[in-house]
Amino acid sequence: MRKKNKLTLLQKRGLTGILFVLPWVVGFILFYVRSLIMTGQFAFNELTIDAVNGGYQLTPVGWENFRYAFQVHGSFKQILTSSVGNMLIDVPLIIFFSLFMAMLLNKKFPGRAVVRAIFFLPVILNSGAITEAMELSEQMMAGGISSQAAEVTATVGSTMALDIDYLISMFMNLGIPASLLDYIVAAVDRINDIIAASGIQIVIFIAALQSIPGSMYEVAKIEGATGYETFWKVTFPMVMPHIITNVVYTIVDSFTESEVVTLAYEVAFDQFNYGLSSVFSLVSTIITCIILVLIVGAIQKRTFYYN
C-alpha cells in the first residue's frame, strides 16, 4: 500500500495507459508473435498431426521444404512471380487513378454526395465469396474451358465498334516501345480491377486534399502559377505523405487477395502439407516486406513533411 502511494502522477498515468493497451498486447503476443515463430518452425519441419490426441509432431527437415517449393513444386514460382508482377503494375496505377479521382471529387459540384457514395461502393461489394461464386458461374458458362473471367469478357468486347488490335498495331508503327505499350494495354485491360481496388485510397486522398490550407493556393495564384504548376508545386508535395500510406495499404491489400494466399490455403487444408504451406506464406510475406521497404524508402526520400 505504501509503495503504491509513492508513485508519482506521471507513473500512475503510465500504468493506466498500460492498462488501456494491455488487451491488445496480450493478443499481439498470443496471436502474432507466437504465430510468426510457429510459422518459422513449421517451414523447417515436417509436421504430422496426431489424430488421437489432437496434437502434432515436428520432424526437422532443414531446408527441404524450401527446396521443394522452388525446385519441385509445379506452380508456386509462376504464381508468385505473376502475383508480384500484377502488384507492380497495379500499385502506381491505383495511386495515380485515386489521386486523380480524389481531385475531381474534392471540388464542389451538384450531386457530389451521391457520386462519392458510388465511388465507395466497390469496397462494399468486394467480397471474396461473391467473386468466387461469380467466377465459378463464368466457368460453367464457358463450358469449363476458360478459367479467367477476363477471357469471357474479351470475347464479348470484340463485337465493339472500336478495333483494339488495329489501334495497338498503329501505336507499334508509331515507334512507341513495346514494353510501354504492353503496360498501357494491361492497364486498360484491368480498369475494372483498378477502380474496384481504389475505393479507400480515394477516400484517403480526399481527406488529404482537404487538409491542405487554402492560403497556399491563394499564394500560388497571386504569384501567377498555372494550374499545372500549382499541382506539382503545391498539391503533390502536400499529399506525398499520404501517398506512402496508400502505397502500403495497396500493396498489403493486393497481396492478401493474391493467388499465393489461395495456394497456401489449398496446400495446407486440401493436401495437408503444412510445412510447404508455411514456406509459401513465409516467402510471400518476406517478398512483400522487401518490396514495401524498397518502395516506401524510395518515396520517403522525396517526401516533404509540412509539420
Place this chain on the structure above:
Amino acid sequence: MQKTVSIKDIIAKLKATFQDEDQTKHLLNNVKKFCLVIVKAAILIGVGYVILSPVIGMIVNSISSNKDAYNPMVFVLPENPTLEKYALVLERLDYFPTIARDLLYTITLTGLQLLICSMVGYGFARFDFPGKKILFACVVVMIVIPAHTIMLPLYMTFKSFDPFGLVTMLKGTPGLMGTVVPMYLMTLLGCGVRSGIYIYIFNQFFRGLPKEIEEAALVDGAGVWYTYFRIMLMNAMPSVITVTVFSIVWQFNDTFYAKLFLISEEVVISKRISGLQALIANQDKILDVTIQELYLHAGVILIILPVIIIYCVLQKYFIEGVERSGIVG
C-alpha cells in the same frame, strides 16, 4: 423569320466581341471552363458507370424471367419482370434466419472492435509508458503482415484449444473449430479482422483532440474511465462511425477467417453463396447454366443488401467522418 433575325443578332454580337480584346479573352475563358466541366462530367459518369454497371446488370438479371434470358431483344429492361427467382433463392439460402444470425455475429464483433480498438488507440495517444514507441511500431507491423502468414498456427492453436480443460468441460471435445468463439477471442484481444487499421485510426484521431478537454474533466473530478467513455469517445464520433462502417463491411464480407475457423454457414451467409448454384442445379433440377446464373445473381443481391442498407444510412456521416478522423495521419 424570327429565327434568321436572332442568328444575325448573334453574329453581330460575336463580331463585336472579337473586336474587343478583353471580351475575346473572357469568352475564350468561358469556353475553356465549359469544356473542362464537360470532360470532368464525362470522366465521373464513365467511372461511375463502370462501378455501377455490374450491380445494375445483376439486379436486372435477378428480376428477369427465363424467357427474357434468351430474348435478344431484351436489354436492361426485362419484358416479364418476375420475383420468382428471389422466392426460390430465399428458401434455398434459408435467408432470414441466416442473415439474422450473421448480422448478430457481425454487429457484436463490430461492437467489440470499437471498444477494444478505441481503448488501445486512446492508450497510445494519451499516455506515456515505457516501450510505447516499440509497441506502436508493432501495431504497424500488424497492419503490414498479411493474415495468411499466421493462418496455420492459428488453425493449430484453436484446433486443440483447451486451457485448463475448460473447453472440454463445456463442449465435450477439445478445440474450437466450427464455432464462432475463435473470432470473438481474437477480436476481444485486439487482433480481429484488420484491427490494426482501426487502432491506427483511433490513435490518430485522439492525438488530434485538444488536451484541454481532458484536463477540464480531470479538474472537475472525473476518473480516467469516466473521461474516456463519456467525454473522449463522444468527441471521437467521426472516427467511431468510420470504424463502424469499415468493421461491419469487412466483417460481413470476410471469408478468410470464416473458412479458417470452419465457421458454419448457418452463421456466415457469404459462405452459402459459393454453393448456391450447385444447390439449385441439384435440388431444383434447373440444369440450364444461363438460368442458374439468374438465380445466382438474385442470391448475390440478397447477400449484399443488408450491407448496402447500412452503408446508405451511415453514408453521409461516413465520408465526412473519414475526412475528419485521423485516417490521414
